Amino acid sequence: MNKENAIEVRNMYKHFTVEYDKANTLKERLIFWKRGNKDVKEVLKDISLDIKKGETVALIGTNGSGKSTLLKLMTKIIYPNKGTLETDGKLTSLLELGAGFHPDFTGRENIYFNASIFGLTHQEIDKRINDIIEFSELGENIDNPIRTYSSGMYMRLAFSVAINVDAEILLIDEILAVGDQHFQDKCFAKLEELKNSDKTIVIVTHSLDVVKKLCDRAIWIYKGEFRLDGDPTYVIDEYLKQVELDHQYDIKTAILEGRHKIKGVIYIDSPKNFSKLFKVEGNLAFHGWSIHNGYDIRLKIFLDNEPVENYSHNPRPDVYNAYAEDYAGFLNKDTIGWSFEMPYSELSLGKHIIKAQLVDKESNIIEEKESEFTIE
């Protein structure tokens, strides 16, 4: 293994054998003819890659492309069927968070138990237990059995242990699924800190924003095969082009088969955040965004039930990045946002309602949002 590398994968293949139940009777055998059969599912094919020590790398790809399997192989929970995968450095994985936790032990006891699995001595754990408890924000709950924890509390404890065990390589699956927004932001900041302290980090995530902000490199796995490796912005752009093509094909097929359900999301940014406004000189500005996955869908905006015709479309890269994968093929980077202005002089004192709708060509409402504000 090259000394510069933390992970080396060479011509690696992984398949799973899916076995169906055996049929007991002749009737069952006729009805469930697949039972007793075996299917071999090729999940990863001929993967070769190097991850250098100190790099932060993302594995990206659509659902089922094999990213999590690749991460599990790195963790050595499972092994390749062909080829090799080697690692150099103490490794911690945030894949099956809390897998080793015991429900009847308290949070504190589980910290000792779990951290010792990672090779820390009792004294070493003593030294960092306060950091772990503080990071988990569990407070007094740390001395309650973890069977009394909510899933969020459980995850917070598991994450806090995993990042405090001094590993050199961190393997992380969907960090942003941990806890609420505040805790996610904290996890993100902690990962940035770990990244800057020369740890090797490999993450699997659908959050392309996280990949752009955190990673030095992105590796794209497409249908179990290596597709592209390089600068995150470039790899993500190429990836989204492919997702768009695949998505459009799937949706065309679904429309033909009558299965396509149009969905949309609409948002009114302002004046939602200030429900009370004071009448001043000048203009009041309204902003929002809308996305959908249908053809011939129009945006309609109403102020006090009067249609607003003079709104304009503008880019919203934050919204685009968040929805590009799910709505691939239907999002236009430059027109997701909408905005318009209205002179205060045209607005009477009192309550007003702004409404935004997505409607199809038969005038069916796909999605609607309303926001109320008062002018004093």
Ligand SMILES: Nc1ncnc2c1ncn2[C@@H]1O[C@H](COP(=O)(O)OP(=O)(O)OP(=O)(O)O)[C@@H](O)[C@H]1O
């Ligand atoms: N233990 C297993 N037995 C059988 N099939 C499996 C097993 N683990 C994974 N698979 C299959 O392997 C394929 C790849 O799964 P994997 O979880 O690696 O994909 P992924 O890219 O991480 O997807 P997602 O983004 O949805 O998590 C899927 O078709 C999945 O059903």
